[in-house]
Amino acid sequence: MFNKNQKMVKNIDLLESLSKNPILTDKFSIVSFDNCFDALNYITAEKEKISAIVCDYDFSGHKDESKRLDGLTFLKYLNTNFSEIPVIMISGVAENRGKVAIDSILNFAYAFLDKPFSITKLLEILENAINSKSKTDIATETIFTNLQQYGLITQNKLLAKQILESIKIFNNSDLGIIIFGETGTGKTRIAHTIHKMSKFNNKTIGEIHCGWLSNDVNTFRSELFGHVKGAYTGAYSDKKGYLELCEIIVLDDIQHIPPEVQKGLLQALQEKFFYKFGDTKNRIKFNSKIIATSTLNEDELTSKYMHKEFYYRLKGDFIVVPPLRERKEDIPLLIKHFTKKFFEQNPLFCSNYGIKEEEIFEQTVIDFLINWDWPGNIRQLENFVTKLLIFALCNKNKISLSDLKFQLEKERMISKKARELFNSTLDTINIKRKKQKLTKEALISALIKSNCNINKATKILGFNNNYAVYYYIKKFEINLNEIQRKIEQEKTEGTQQ
Structure with a gap:
């Protein structure tokens, strides 16, 4: 089920026997560390290869005080910076056991185990954690890939989730969907993506730009319902409309649908039939599914532009598209x-x-x-x-x-406002880059001066705790072993002189 490329990082002092247990070594390559200092270095460099982490809540760490980090602080750091890696916490404390377990779970440990525990139980938890992580990662990546394949580019999880939920409703009911969002956010593209990803992707789709037709009610009726000859001036022959020709209809900017047209659409949605414009005898069966878009919100639509009965009949589900900002x-x-x-x-x-x-x-x-x-x-x-x-x-x-x-x-x-924004944005980018450069230089200098003693480096930099130092070590991808080698090299050169 697992291969040797999958790794588990653990605290060696209290879990020494695990690294030699054949039940685990048959499943994993196990990497062990006697302090969080070295473990974090490894995790930062090899995070893509790590499938899970086992950490002891009571872990006191290295004999060198500067390399100590207790289990809970370690868990908090991992959750903030490596949230994609599941962490299993273990503990043998008898006093306040409940608090220890709750602290672990509240800080997003995947599971909590009391010592002593069976190897098979740990293996079961590890398998579940890794499978869950893999499935989630694969599912998320697959969602974004599928959306892109159908013409929608996004890494926004909330938007992707809304689209997938709407597709389920679209597939299993005759309810419509309304897509809300500002101008230019890609609402009609999302509508077409829903069509392509649904089980109705082989059905004919048509798109009506309601704003273009709103000034001429007759033309609007004709486009949507079709018309019979003589229905209005210019109707020289019978014509089929979108409701008859298309099985999927995208209504863009529904706030522009005239009241008379709303009434006819409501009848089609409720009664499942409609009449061509100018005809009151020959019913036409209505089988179309509707996806609508609007730049307005629900309150604006129902208070000014749409009959509430029509609006709520149309809105089976809805999607709110976030603006690009x-x-x-x-x-x-x-x-x-x-x-x-x-x-x-x-x-x-x-x-x-x-x-x-x-x-x-x-x-x-x-x-x-x-x-x-x-x-x-x-x-x-x-x-x-x-x-x-x-x-x-x-x-x-x-x-x-x-x-x-x-x-x-x-x-x-x-404009003056845009120019100010340009200069402000440019200043922000430059300041951010300069600040990052200065912070990195100060951190490296502090690590060298402290001989990589995290406590001393923290004091030199004026941080409140070691956590901040570890954060910036990861952020700037600083290799502590390289800095240690540099310190030793400088000492050697100084001795030779």
């Missing part, structure tokens, strides 16, 4: 997608300039685009990225911050 994790993915799309659509143009697709954006530009608010959301980002690409390729240069500012000014996005 609230899903910044998607921005780098979208930039990469738009860049790839541009290169694929313009192969001759792009091949003449000798700039690789993956190298065209400087990282500072990506950082800026992530921090920008994007009031027009994905639509605005795509248009802006496309213009940046054309500008860069024509000038045979990578896209820099100066190019970015030029484009902002050119498009008149650089």
